[in-house]
Amino acid sequence: MCALCPSTVRPQASISIDTLSNCSVLELADEPEGWTFGDRIVVASTDYSMHQAEEFSILPCPSCTRNQIK
Numbered sequence: 001m002c003a004l005c006p007s008t009v010r011p012q013a014s015i016s017i018d019t020l021s022n023c024s025v026l027e028l029a030d031e032p033e034g035w036t037f038g039d040r041i042v043v044a045s046t047d048y049s050m051h052q053a054e055e056f057s058i059l060p061c062p063s064c065t066r067n068q069i070k
Helices: none
Strands: 013-018 023-028 040-043 054-057
Touching: none
Parallel strands: none
Antiparallel strands: 013 023, 040 054
């Protein structure tokens, strides 16, 4: 908590690596609406450099929960 953030702030997404398929799974704070496999997303850097952002294509993920994407 800080003076600029008077309440607790939760992360919008967390990431895990599926070691069997070598794929990343993003767990989002909310269920993505209208997102489907083949869509492209950009994950911004936590640093100030815009050159550290990464672009991904969403893959089919039958094992993902409603708020996860691969």
